[in-house]
Structures are given as structure tokens and as C-alpha cells.
Amino acid sequence: MAKTSAIRYSCSNCGAVYFRWAGQCSECGEWNSLCEGEFAGDHKKKHSNNSAIPISEVTLKEDVILPTGIDEFDRVLGRGLVLGAAILLGGEPGIGKSTIALQVAAQIARTHRVLYVTGEESLSQVRLRSDRLDAVSENLYVIAETDMESILAVIDRLLPVLVILDSIQVVSHPAIPSVSGTVNQVRYCASELVKKLKMVGCAGIIVGHITKDGSLAGPKVLEHLVDVILYFEGENGFQYRLLRSFKNRYSSTNEIGVFSMEEKGLQEIANPSGLFVDQTTLNNPGSMVVPVAEGSRVFLVEVQALVVETGYGMGRRTILGVDPNRGNLLIAAVEKIVGLKLSSKDIILNIVGGYKTAEPALDLGVVMAIFSSGHDLPIKRRIAVLGEVGLTGEIRSVPQIDRRLGELEKLGFEACFVPKRNPLDETFGKVKLIRVESLQESLRRLSEINS
Template sequence: MSKSRLQYVCQACGYASPKWLGRCPACEAWNSLVEEMGGEVGSQRPAPPAVPVAMTEVVSTSQPRMATGSAELDRVLGGGLVPGSLVLIGGDPGIGKTTLLTQACRNLAEAGHLVLYVSGEESAAQVKLRADRLGVATPNLLLLAEANLEAILGACKLEHPQVVVVDSIQTVVKPGLSSAPGSVGQVRECTADLMRLAKDQTICVLIVGHVTKEGQLAGPRVLEHIVDTVLYFEGDRHHAYRIIRATKNRFGSTNEIGVFEMRETGLRDVLNPSAAFLSERAAEAPGSAVVCAMEGTRPLLVEVQALVTPTVFGMPRRTVAGVDYNRTVVLLAVLEKRAGMALASHDVYVSVAGGVNVNEPAVDLGVAAAVASSLRGRPVDPTAVAIGEIGLGGELRMVPQLEKRALEAARLGFRRCIAPAPAAELQVAGIELVPVSQVASALQHLIP
């Protein structure tokens, strides 16, 4: 006779133990094991033998992607939604995940695709309020306020939609499991069933996932392995701009980002993010420098701000937002040693305007220029952009795709680009490339 077995499952990684443990031995998380009923022992039936097929006999069918109506979202997806794919989108609460997907559903429905929107968190009336605000008025968009997985799968078989959105996967319940909604077992099994739905019926399924306080997707790590694409929707809720990026994409690049602006009427694509991030820049203020970062194939000009003030404590303070903290501390040490700046007696605050995060080494020179400008009280040349990695010896190192960065700076009206010495071999129309080899010489060009 089959019987259910009791087990304790870690809600962080999915590790199962026959007894309760205070600390998970797999992920070392404390107090994360929750009591769950496992599958029935002895109830498994042998599966029929599978017949392999030669690779040369497999018939490949290419189906056109479905455009979401958002150029920024399509860029990150690799050109649009792929039929039969499973897409997971995560982000902090209130960042705009539901708004983004509602707008995408509206555009897909208006293009003639049948879309099913499943809400497990809100009632149909609450979803309708948001839809009215976003201007949704199409019969091709179906709404289902349901958390039961069997009911959701039954609606999909009945209506045959081309796109299904599940908001969110942590609220969906599979009746055959005794664990609570949002538990590791429920999230894993519900996602697996939705994946089979997408593959069997060639439906594009998008699921919304919650995130933990550490910023990671809630649920088992296997969740990110099951899906085809993982998107993160991020940004500062106190700023208008939002960024979506892919950390996994089986049908496209993971180096692209999409930029949106949150407005009362929803999210708007920012097709020229460089101009948007520099629109409020005070060019004559000390402590401000413009750098060019690469996000995939897109050059992005942003403003780096620094504030250097005498410290009133024995230990100077270092506060950083938008760039890597450890790298900034190294840059301050290089400036003190190689450029003769007395920063040990000063507090240093560094921030990237607009709530953007840029962590590549190419912004080193811009950070150094902003710090030196604030310390000296003189502004950086407003017509110059700083590009280059700084080594521990104070040397300026080459960065990839320098020509594309310089072209973006020239398009926005900058006349000079302070760059590493190998830039002397490049010719870029509309902008003067000033090659330098040391950070001290670069600061002389940037801060007249």
C-alpha cells in the first residue's frame, strides 16, 4: 500500500531532508526548512520505453517571433517572443512588472494574437482598473482570475491562446501537492507543468516571479534552469527610469538592456537613453563627468557625480551608488599615489545620475575625473567625455568598442574624447580623440 512520506524542504534551494535542520547543508541558509508531504512511496509506474531519433531525421520548423509592440522589450528578448517558449520575469515589488506585461498583452492582442492573462494576486475588477488606465480595449485579451493550476491549464486547452501570462507563479497552486502556495515544491511543479504546456501546444508562456530581500528570484534555483529566458526588471522606485535585462536567453543575447520611463499612463520606451540620462546635467558644476558604458551592443552615456569634502572623523567616509564600491576605493588609492591628491583626509561620495548601475572598467577615468574636479573645485570640460580603464600604476588601459563609444558621444554633441594611447590609431568623424597614457595627463586635459 502506498503512503506519503514526510520531509523537510529548504525554501531557498529545494534541499530535502527526512528530519528538520536549523541550517540547510546545501545553501547554508538558516531556518529555511519547512515541513512538506512528499510524493507517495510505491505509486510510481514504469514509463514506456522512449525511442531516440537520429539528428538528421529531426524536422526543424522555424516560426516567426511575435513582436510585443515595445522596441526595448523586443531588443532584450532577441527580436520578440518565440512560440513555445517559457519566459520568467522578476523584479522588486512595485517596480512595474505587471504594467510592462499588461502593455505587452495589449499590443499583442491589438496585433491579432489571442492572449490569456491569468492573475493569481488580484481580482478581475482590480485588473480591469489597471487595464483602463493603460488603455486596454480589445476582445483578444482574455482575463482569468484564478490560482488553481488545473483550472488554468483547462482554460488554455479550451481557448487555445497564443500567449499566456501568469502573474505570479508564487500564487499558483497544484491541487495534488499538500505544500503551501509559494513553497519550493509548488513553484517547481507548477513551472514544470507550464513548461510542458508551452512545448506541447506551442504557446508562449510568461510567468512573473517574486524576488527575495537579497534581490534573487524567490523559489528553487531549478526554476531558472527550467525556463528558456530569465528577465530582471530593475530600477530605483524614486526615479522614473527602469531597466530590463536578460540573465538567460536561449533565443538571443544576454548582453542587451531595455530602458523605460514610468509615467502616469504606463511605461514608455526610451529609444535614446543617453540623451535622457544627460538631460538634467549641470555642465559647469564641479564634480560631474560624462562616461560611456557599453550595455550589450548599445553605448550608454551617463553622468558620474562626485562630492569630496573634508572629513570630521578619524576615518574618512566612502559612499558609492551606481558603480562598484571596491573598484572605486582602488581608484581613490591610485589618485592619491599617482596623481598626488590628498584624499585620506576627505569624505568621498560617488553616484551615477538617473539610478543606473555601470560596473565596467571603462568608467574608471570618468570616476577619477569627477573626484578630482570636486576636490579642486573646478568643472570638467563640458565638451569632453572620459573613456578608459585605470591600472594600479596610474596607466590608462584600452577598452573594447572604443570607436562605437566615441561615435555615440559625437552624436550627442561632444567634441573631445579623452581615451587611452592606442586611440591614436582610430579616426572617428565629428569628435577629436585625445590619446593619453597616464591618469595625471588625462586629468590635465579634462580639468582645464
Template structure:
């Protein structure tokens, strides 16, 4: 057997060096040399010989017969929603999140349910077998058919998977796995990339549904190379504060389903439980009407959610007023304040402005603009908005109110929860009445403020 040779390549310019150096000898960049395996020329040809029949022929798209991939439900409805209906044979899922947020708990719950009907293996690289068994006992799970492998060596893991041929396998986590052919430590860029590539190759060739757990960095992105996200089929992120009992699982990439799909869970003594009415989490219960509060109907994947947007406008105590947003994009807040001053005559240049999305939800769609503006004006004037009012719509730099996708579904969700009035873009105006809801369609920001003031009265 030929000896495996490794080189160190630069991530900036691609130059190679036989050994590690602090500075790249070509582009002079620091700390960019990463260890990689150099395989013989015929190694890749032999490895992918089995796939040559399906990839080596040139065919037209009309000759191919597309088929729907069969799904394997996990038994947890919210988890299946984020996955697009369940696990796909040969699919690779990467799930990341902050430490202690519930990644291992959710996967252990799902795998214990899947093990009742399918062969499943849980590869634990961070915890011993006794620790995993203790967690299963605490969660009151039935782990009778679940097989456990406490191992971090890649070659031994692959040997066990090839021998057992499970339907579903979990690697917890990919940062703890190492390959003997590389000299770098577990968790390094080279180890993570090589181990993920080998496990993904096994999943595609064997048809095993593979789930890998990934650590995240300080800024919330997956640790290791970004190529890890390109290798897998689905990328899921855990969101939410570890001090709160609610957890959000969002799909950022899914080759077999919709992206930006959201699953809502509540952390209980028996693990994570799906929340049947997520909108109740993101709506505060006030004893009386308060200024600076506006209810937004946002769209997360295929699910409309009602979220309370809170704003606090207070006199600035220094020459540079603060603009702070939690759950919303801060640069967009500065843009909305400029549009509000230019086209509606409402200035906040001497005020501190704080905006928050209740419940820890991160809202990225621009349809939240109108709710943010109404909440800011309500706090500035100290006049509460009607409690049964919902709002959505994007605001342009010219002051126009642009439509939001799936406006009908948003209105139906709000009417189902008892809201009786809505301020929406004119392009989203429904052709037929939505229950007993009063729909107010506007096309300018100044018109939206005027109609909202009439509702206050």
C-alpha cells in the same frame, strides 16, 4: 489513480525526511527541509515519451540543421529589444521587480497589442477581473481579444491553457499559484518550484510563449529558489526608483538573444512608453560648469549610452572617511582610490568620497573606471571638466588604462549627441576621424589626468 506522495528534502545535504522538521537529521542545518513531490518511477518516462524521438538518438553536431527561431513582436519596441526581437514559441520568460514598479502594467499593454493578432490569456492571481479591467480602462487599452482568467490553482490554470491553446500566456504572479498535490502555502519554495516546472513543461510541449511574473526579496533577487532562473529561457529585471518616472528593464539571461540588453521606459498616465533617446535621461542639465561631473559612454548590451558620473569629495569629519557609491560597485571605488594615490599621487585618505550615476542606472562594466577617477579629481581640486568631454576606459592595479569593447560605437554615439572631445584608452584609438571629435588616447592614469587638465585650460 495512485496517491501523490511528498517528502521533505534538505537543500544543504539532500537528505530526505517523511515530514517537516526544524533541523535536518543528517547535517543538523536549521530550516533547510523543503517539501517536494515524489513521483512513481514510470511517471517521468510516460510524461516525456513524446520527446523520446528527438532526445534519444545520438547524432553528431554536423548532422543537425540549426534554424532561426521565429519571433512574435510584442508591439512595444523597447520590450522587444530586451527580449531579443520578440517572443519565441515555447519560450518561458521570467520578469521580476519591486512592487508597483510597472510589471503588470507593461505586460497588460503588451498582451492587449498581441491579442489583436494572436490568442492571448492573462492569468491574474493577485488582482480580480474587475481590477484588471479598470487598469485597462485607465490605460485606454483595447482589450477586446484578450482573455482573462482570475485563478491561482495550478491544475485549473493548466486545464484552461490546454483547452484554449493560446499563443501567449501571462502568469501574474508565480508566487500566488499553488498546486493541490503539495500541502505547503502558496509562495513557498516547494510551491514555486513545482508550479514553475509544470508551467514550463506545458509551454515546451504546446509551443505557447509563457511569461511569468516573480516577486523579489529585500536584496533585489527573485524570491523562491534560484533554480527558477535555470528553468526559464529569459530572465528580466525591472530597475529604477518607484518615485521616478523612468523604468529600466534589463535582461540577465536570454537563450534567444543578447544578455545585459537594456530597455528604457517612461511611466505616463497611459502606462509605460519607450524612450527614443535614453542618453538624455542620464545627462544632467547644468546652468554652469560644475566640478565633480564627468560624462561616461557605457555599453548596455548592443546600445551605447551616455551617463553622467558625479563625485563629491569633502573633508572627513571622523577618523574613518566614508566611501559611498550609488549605481557603481563600492569595492571598486575603494580600489580606484588606492590606484589614484599610488600611481598618480592624488590622496583621498582624509576625505569623504561619494560617487553617483545619474538617472538610477546601475553600471557594472569596468569601463567606467576612468570617468569615476576624473570626476573624483575634478571635485577634489574644485575644477570643472570641459562640458563637451566624454570618457571611458578600465583602470588596472598597475595604473594602466585598458581598452573597452566596442569603442568605435561609443565614440559615434557621443559625436552624434554633440560631444567634441574624448579621453579613451590608446588601444581604442580610431583609425579614422569620428566627425569633428578630438580623440585623446592615453595608456596611463597619470597621463589621463594630465591631458584632462590641459583640456580644462
């Protein structure tokens, strides 16, 4: 019988595995990137004695949940850290991953043993930050180590309740020949750590850097390995940080946590509804406020559009914060349905404060901001806009409208454009409702308000 070879080749760029060497990786197109190596799956297959059982005989096991006491963090996780669960904390460099990880570590260390593995910073740097964040504690153990085998051994000895690995890109396991940060290393180290977490029954936060386009080896290749994926978002130079979950085996992924970066670390913002509205620009053309529903909360966001004559032959589109596909679709809808000539115009769309959302309820706000900028028609008073726009210009209903309008009322808004398809009265509390059925009608009412 032919002996099967254990030798495989894997691409150091994308991680694709091959049985034969080739000059170019057919997955990612990179040249000379295949190297020989042993892989985690190469061990001889173990035959398990387990047999399948009827689902009714499966015993239920309660997850042990440990709240961190940082409400904005717990909100995104569900209720808190689940013992045995691996959490990937991704984000661009400098966004505050190490800071929040240390703050969470300090909270848990009030009652339990925590291990903080720093691969990027020295112990004294971590100590310095801990002093600043008030995170020094007898139960918080630190180690500066990048060898994954040693890290796993320390976990075995210390048996902590929470391990923080900062970051996955700098650790390496001797079983894998490639250098740290490569897809193989990152994937192998993470899977070893995840196995250990399950075995020891401790929660793990794996910090991973990600570049603007999300392409760096690391977080993306780990997505299926971990139980929870959190991403830290925010704009450079902007004080607020948003924590979102993209995957959560224990809770919904709708909730977002809001923090502000201060001298003493990341501070929670419990009432963030008005944070993303710039009060100074509200009466300018091209600016609309939309109440966006995220999980259990409503955020008021300000959509801005700038429509200007292009300096080039073809108008350019720059879309930030709004989903680019949705933005382009809405620009096309304005052009076709309202007859605003936009092909020779540059259009810039933005959401104030670096906020990002793909909520369809934002549509009408985007369209009205474009129209308002194009025709120089400001919304003069405190009026908000709400509605999804269909391809034929109909305004479709939006979910959770009562909560959104309630938030507007709380913040003193006078009126709101709402879809006629939502069954509503003429007013909601003190907020007058401008009920609209189509794009044309919305823009006519906007012009009327201004006349």
C-alpha cells in the same frame, strides 16, 4: 531488499532537500524549517524507449517567433516571443511588471488569443488598468485564480498563444503542502507551467517579485527553469525604466530596452542616448560623462563623485550604479598612483538617473570624477571621458570606440579623453581627442584644461 522511502524533507526557507529530518538546515542555517513532503522527482522513474542518435540526424525545427510590436521589448527578447518559451519577468514591486505584461498581452491579442492570469489583483482592477492602457480586446481573456491546477486546465481549454501569470509568488499547487510563495511552491508551479507551455506551444510570461537584494523566494530559484530572464530596473520616483535580459536562449543578453512610465503606461524611448546626463550639473566638480555601449546602442551616462572630509575616523564608501568592487579598486588606484589621500574622506559614487553598469570603459570617468571632486577641478566644457584603468594606472583600450565617439559628436560634445592604445587620429569628426596613456597623464591634462 530494503525498501527505499519516498519521504523527504525540504527546507521551507531555501528549498534544500534531505532524506532525514534535522533541526537546522545545513544549507541556509535556518532552524525548524524542514518539513515532510512529496516532491516532483518522487514519481517512479519512467524508462524511455528513446535511444541516442547521431547529431547529423537531428531534424532542425524553426522557432516560431511572434513580435510584440513593442520595439524596446522585442529588442531585449531578440525578435519577439518564441512560442513554447517561458519568460521570467522580475523586478521590485511597483516597478511596472504588470503594466508591461498587460501592454504586451494587448499587442498580441490584436491577432491571437491571450490569457492573463491575475493572482494579485481583482478582475475589475485589471479591467481598470486595461482601460487606462488601451488594452481592452476580445482576444484578451482574464481569470483571477491562484490554484495552479485550475490555471493549467484553463490553458488546456483556451489554448492561447500567450499566457501571463501575475505573479508566481501567489499561486499554489495542491500537490505541494507548503503555502504559496515558498521555494517549493514557486519551483513546482513554475515547472508545471513551463511543461504545459512546451506541450501547448504557447509563450509564457511569468511575473516574479524581487526585493532590493534579490533574495525573495521566487525569481532566483526559477532561473534555470525558464528560457529567458528579464529584469525591470529603475529608481523609485524616477520616470525611466530599463528592461535587461540576464539569460536568453534565443538571443544575446546585451540589449536593454528603455521605457518611461506615463499615465498611459510604459512608453518606448527609441533614442535614449542623452537620458542619463544631467545638463545642469555638467560644469560642477565631480561630474564626468562617459559613453557606455550597451548592445547595439550607446548611452551617455554621468558619473558623479563626492569626496568630503569624514565625520568619523575612517572614510566611508557609498557606491551606487557603479560596480562596488570596481569602485573600490579605482579608489585604491587613485590613492596609490596619484597620491590623493582618501582614507580620511567619505566617497560617494553615483550614476545619474538610477543607471547601473559594470562596463570597464567607465573606469577613467570614475577616477576623474573622484579627482575632480577631491581637488575641486570641474570639467569646464562639454568633454567626455572614456577608458579602462589597469591596476598600475595604465589606460587600456575600449571596444566599439567609433560608435561611442559618433554618439558624442551627434550630441555636440567638444572633446573626449580616450586611451592612446586605441588607434585614433587627433579628432573624430568634430570631437577633439585627448589621447592619454596613464592615470597621471589624464589627471595632468584635466588640470591643464582648468588652468
